[in-house]
Amino acid sequence: MSSKVHVQARINGDDVEFLCEPRQSLLEVLRDVLGYTGTKEGCNNGNCGACSVILEGRLVNSCLVFGFEIQGKELQTIEGMGSPEELHPVQQQFLENAALQCGICTPGFIVSTKALLDKNPDPTEAEVRYWLAGNLCRCTGYDKIVRAVLDAAKAIKNS
Amino acid sequence: MKKFAYIDATSVDTVPSLLGRRFGQAQVLAGGTDLVGELKEYIATPDRVVNLKSIPGLDYIRQEDDGLKIGPLTTLADIETSTLINDQYSVLQQAVSAIASPQIRNVGTIAGNICQRPRCWYYRSEDFDCLKNGGDTCYSVRGVNRYHAIIGGGPCYIVHPSDSAVALMSLNASVKIQGPRGPREEMLDDFFVLPELNIMRENGLRANEFVTEIIVPASKPNTKGIYVKVRERDAIDFAMASVAVTMTMSGNTCSEATVVLGGVAPVPWRVPDVEQFLQGKQITEDVASAAAEMALREADPMSDNSYKIEMTQNIVSQAILDLA
Numbered sequence A: 001m002s003s004k005v006h007v008q009a010r011i012n013g014d015d016v017e018f019l020c021e022p023r024q025s026l027l028e029v030l031r032d033v034l035g036y037t038g039t040k041e042g043c044n045n046g047n048c049g050a051c052s053v054i055l056e057g058r059l060v061n062s063c064l065v066f067g068f069e070i071q072g073k074e075l076q077t078i079e080g081m082g083s084p085e086e087l088h089p090v091q092q093q094f095l096e097n098a099a100l101q102c103g104i105c106t107p108g109f110i111v112s113t114k115a116l117l118d119k120n121p122d123p124t125e126a127e128v129r130y131w132l133a134g135n136l137c138r139c140t141g142y143d144k145i146v147r148a149v150l151d152a153a154k155a156i157k158n159s
Numbered sequence B: 001m002k003k004f005a006y007i008d009a010t011s012v013d014t015v016p017s018l019l020g021r022r023f024g025q026a027q028v029l030a031g032g033t034d035l036v037g038e039l040k041e042y043i044a045t046p047d048r049v050v051n052l053k054s055i056p057g058l059d060y061i062r063q064e065d066d067g068l069k070i071g072p073l074t075t076l077a078d079i080e081t082s083t084l085i086n087d088q089y090s091v092l093q094q095a096v097s098a099i100a101s102p103q104i105r106n107v108g109t110i111a112g113n114i115c116q117r118p119r120c121w122y123y124r125s126e127d128f129d130c131l132k133n134g135g136d137t138c139y140s141v142r143g144v145n146r147y148h149a150i151i152g153g154g155p156c157y158i159v160h161p162s163d164s165a166v167a168l169m170s171l172n173a174s175v176k177i178q179g180p181r182g183p184r185e186e187m188l189d190d191f192f193v194l195p196e197l198n199i200m201r202e203n204g205l206r207a208n209e210f211v212t213e214i215i216v217p218a219s220k221p222n223t224k225g226i227y228v229k230v231r232e233r234d235a236i237d238f239a240m241a242s243v244a245v246t247m248t249m250s251g252n253t254c255s256e257a258t259v260v261l262g263g264v265a266p267v268p269w270r271v272p273d274v275e276q277f278l279q280g281k282q283i284t285e286d287v288a289s290a291a292a293e294m295a296l297r298e299a300d301p302m303s304d305n306s307y308k309i310e311m312t313q314n315i316v317s318q319a320i321l322d323l324a
């Protein structure tokens, strides 16, 4: 008997089916089983937010959730946001504000920003900083990221 | 991570038998934000993981005549934003909003927060076979003990990591517990246990028991609460020291108070002497500093953590003055 579990879920609007071991985190499943490598692994323990994804409308750390837990659920990852031809407004504003250097934290920040703006389209700077507390960036010093988020909110409102 | 079998529990009654009588064999899974970390580091090595999220109806916040009832699977984020949790319980919301990050509050549950395991770096490391991991040494005693206990420690010196438990204890909350012979209720005051009583656990749950509800009694009129937490990194961090204070005021006199310290002891540390001292007092700066001094009277710091005494005194007096 196989010790793997069979999981069906919707990822970025696509129906997806996979087998995984109960002990595999959602982050491992995304990257190693399904090839969604846009979601990054930083700390693997909940501190850095590089692995952020949106599960059933809630921002979560995929490194702290098991893969089998997305059975029957709706998941959004960075791959579901924009395309090289048409960037998502959040991606566009990260570019325009130069809100990244090495870029390892960027997918996590962009997904977190989307989760914030979905709930609160017009956040204050304090709200942006409070919300992004779970995302760590070792390079930028955060100011440009915060500006990019505020500009993205404006851009989405005006579009 | 060790391999384990994963079981979706379907009702509260069946959980005790799924857990079994021996600690370590099976482990309850709520949000997993703590358990997944413990599994990854081989600190927890159960054969079975029993998922509670498959049991319907354990996620609720209800205001009833005798107080607030919170389901064990209610997420910290839902507590933080609930409009049902009114002013009298605001100390709980203040504490919860100071926990971890939005990502973790979105998944982490209230019962999981109370039952989470300590963050002592020796305990959390595979390389140290410490007392809590079944070994015979507490490495903090001769090691780096900056974040360890200054009160109530010995032979192990962890601090209890939960912010919500400190606030809930200040609200005289209790927990409902399900075991093989049915439910029982216990005040949080009695739920947590010191290492001198049980070095392997931080609370009195038996291996086949789990928390099914948090009950917060209604407080008296004119009662307010405050939670103050000091952390090294403001974005995400456990408490170096924290305090929850509630005070019932008549005019500018305190008629009743509760004072609970966090981040300084192996359990949320209630200080009944200070609560009594504050009763019937007009709150002045002198009263607040006397209370703060009294709150730390039993402190017995280790080599690197005496800073916690003054830090905790400061937030105790600040909290008392803020409420007056």
Ligand SMILES: Cc1cc2nc3c(=O)[nH]c(=O)nc-3n(C[C@H](O)[C@H](O)[C@H](O)COP(=O)(O)OP(=O)(O)OC[C@H]3O[C@@H](n4cnc5c(N)ncnc54)[C@H](O)[C@@H]3O)c2cc1C
Pocket: A045, A046, A047, B027, B028, B029, B030, B031, B032, B033, B034, B035, B036, B037, B072, B076, B098, B099, B100, B101, B104, B107, B108, B109, B110, B111, B112, B113, B114, B115, B116, B117, B161, B162, B163, B164, B205, B209, B210, B211, B212, B236, B237, B238, B239
């Ligand atoms: C990076 C990071 C930072 C953090 N910062 C803070 C902080 O500042 N303050 C703070 O308070 N916490 C902090 N935490 C801890 C976090 O809040 C807890 O991990 C979370 O609340 C646990 O809830 P959970 O539902 O995810 O529990 P789980 O991980 O599912 O369970 C935790 C433990 O409790 C047991 N358990 C769960 N539910 C029950 C139940 N109903 N009955 C009996 N046992 C149960 C599990 O078996 C396990 O041992 C932090 C965690 C991380 C990863």
Ligand code: FES
Pocket: A040, A041, A042, A043, A044, A045, A046, A047, A048, A049, A050, A051, A052, A061, A062, A063, A064
């Ligand atoms: S990899 Fe998940 S929070 Fe850092």
Ligand code: FES
Pocket: A099, A100, A101, A102, A103, A104, A105, A106, A136, A137, A138, A139, A140
């Ligand atoms: S850009 Fe390098 S970590 Fe953020």
